[in-house]
Amino acid sequence: QSVLTQPPSTSGTPGQRVTISCSGSRSNIGINTVSWYLQLPGTAPKLLIYNNNQRPSGVPDRFSGSKSGTSASLAISGLQSEDEADYYCAAWDDSLNGRWVFGGGTKLTVL
Amino acid sequence: EVQLVQSGAEVKKPGESLRISCTGSGYSFTSYWITWVRQMPGKGLEWMGRIDPKDSWTNYSPSFQGHVTISVDKSTSTAFLQWSSLRASDTAIYYCAKRSGPHRRWYFDLWGRGTLVIVSS
Numbered sequence: 623q624s625v626l627t628q629p630p631s632t633s634g635t636p637g638q639r640v641t642i643s644c645s646g647s648r649s650n651i652g653i654n655t656v657s658w659y660l661q662l663p664g665t666a667p668k669l670l671i672y673n674n675n676q677r678p679s680g681v682p683d684r685f686s687g688s689k690s691g692t693s694a695s696l697a698i699s700g701l702q703s704e705d706e707a708d709y710y711c712a713a714w715d716d717s718l719n720g721r722w723v724f725g726g727g728t729k730l731t732v733l
Numbered sequence: 734e735v736q737l738v739q740s741g742a743e744v745k746k747p748g749e750s751l752r753i754s755c756t757g758s759g760y761s762f763t764s765y766w767i768t769w770v771r772q773m774p775g776k777g778l779e780w781m782g783r784i785d786p787k788d789s790w791t792n793y794s795p796s797f798q799g800h801v802t803i804s805v806d807k808s809t810s811t812a813f814l815q816w817s818s819l820r821a822s823d824t825a826i827y828y829c830a831k832r833s834g835p836h837r838r839w840y841f842d843l844w845g846r847g848t849l850v851i852v853s854s
Contacts, residue, residue, distance in 0.1 A: 654837050655834075655837065655838045657839075665846075666844040666845065667828065667844050668844065669840060669841060672840035673838050712778075712841070714837065714839055719792065721792075721795075722768065724779065726777045
């Protein structure tokens, strides 16, 4: 069971806006920043959002992140078929001498 | 080009030893921690541990402590993940990733392509 909680799956139609939640606790999301990773089928994860809401260069502004308290969210607007992938949230956790924790991943299906 | 290049797929038997590698290029290798992440078949990402290439200081997840060893060779800008005795449950893809960002605002901005490890008798 993952330390960060994400819904296992979500779906949307092209053009729609979807959000993916990530719930944690004070020792991780509560006091550290959240990053999001996109994993297309058969490929390595790729950084999508860092520092809660910052996009690396090359990531479309259709992707946005937010954080409030011990939860974070990833929003994808103008959904496209190529957005179909697995999405993971991650944060540093100050418990147990420090560790990285990931969400269990959310499979996004574009209908 | 900034990249992490991982070693190729491995097929091993239970009880055998293994070391896989992750070579960084295009950036100052000793300036950024390297993390190893496991992804079992059809499952999510699990943090295994990290190493500071500058001084080889390591920190492991309790789930992997004692079963794997992370090391680094600064002269070749390479990080390693090794097992002394593999189990069938070690079958997975292993990713290395470069940690960036200021204190408490860390993130993984660069990932290797992954090394598939299959452990089967």
